[in-house]
Amino acid sequence: xxxxxQTPKYLVTQMGNDKSIKCEQNLGHDTMYWYKQDSKKFLKxxxxxxxxxxxxxxxxxxxxxxKSPDKAHLNLHINSLELxxxxxxxxxxSHFGRSYEQYFGPGTRLTVT
Amino acid sequence: xxxxxxxxxxxxxQEGESSSLNCSxxxxxxxxxxxxxxxxxxxxxxxxxxxxAGEEKEKERLxxxxxxxESFLHITAPKPEDSATYLCAVLILTGGGNKLTFGTGTQLxxxx
Numbered sequence: 001x002x003x004x005x006q007t008p009k010y011l012v013t014q015m016g017n018d019k020s021i022k023c024e025q026n027l028g029h030d031t032m033y034w035y036k037q038d039s040k041k042f043l044k045x046x047x048x049x050x051x052x053x054x055x056x057x058x059x060x061x062x063x064x065x066x067k068s069p070d071k072a073h074l075n076l077h078i079n080s081l082e083l084x085x086x087x088x089x090x091x092x093x094s095h096f097g098r099s100y101e102q103y104f105g106p107g108t109r110l111t112v113t
Numbered sequence: 114x115x116x117x118x119x120x121x122x123x124x125x126x127q128e129g130e131s132s133s134l135n136c137s138x139x140x141x142x143x144x145x146x147x148x149x150x151x152x153x154x155x156x157x158x159x160x161x162x163x164x165x166a167g168e169e170k171e172k173e174r175l176x177x178x179x180x181x182x183e184s185f186l187h188i189t190a191p192k193p194e195d196s197a198t199y200l201c202a203v204l205i206l207t208g209g210g211n212k213l214t215f216g217t218g219t220q221l222x223x224x225x
Contacts, residue, residue: 004156031210040217041151041198041217041218041220042215042217042218043157043200043215043218044215045212045213045214048210048212050210055210056207056210056212090156090157092156096210099204099210099211099212099213100144100145100147100159100162100202100204100211100213101147101159101162102157102159102213103159104155104156104157104158105156106154106155106156107154107155107156
């Protein structure tokens with residue numbers, strides 16, 4: 001069984017489009033995260049949700065909107081895509097009290113043309 | 114500003130050639146330092162937790178150590194399957210919760 005899954009794995013789209021990435025975890029964790037990894041492999045946190053509530057919101061453009069329908073899901077919707085949004089997006093989850101031990105999904109490679 | 118710096122950016126070793134990776138940090142409110150391994154096309158995988166200076170952790174050919182300003186990941190007699198990008202991260206207390214701040218990683222290649 002996959003612990004943290006993301007769909008799609010690859011996403012190619014044009015500038016100005018709106019797209020969503022879905023994430024699901026079956027580990028029973030209460031905290032989920034979105035990270036962006038750029039072309040230089042730098043991994044930076046974007047958002048964190050605990051029990052469906054937003055607890056960390058880094059300096060991310062308003063075009064990015066996370067949504068957590070329940071503790072096991074955290075989706076990322078991106079409006080008006082720009083070239084600079086091209087990156088690999090990782091979802092992760094953890095127990096709130098063990099937020100250092102995060103389990104990552106396989107990533108979604110987003111390419112904006 | 115909180116910073117995590119890893120060196121070298123890339124390292125190529127022969128099988129059996131031991132070496133060390135460095136992670137230096139300047140953070141306030143440090144709540145621990147952590148090592149992750151990332152294979153190509155995959156998400157990072159948790160390896161070690163270090164909380165206080167002098168602490169050491171071992172797993173197979175890997176040993177992580179921590180001082181007040183840096184951490185080392187020692188690789189003893191590496192094998193090709195140890196090839197990966199190794200990321201260190203620090204846990205920082207923020208207003209909303211703890212967050213991991215990652216370094217840029219060291220890409221390790223172990224050759225036969």
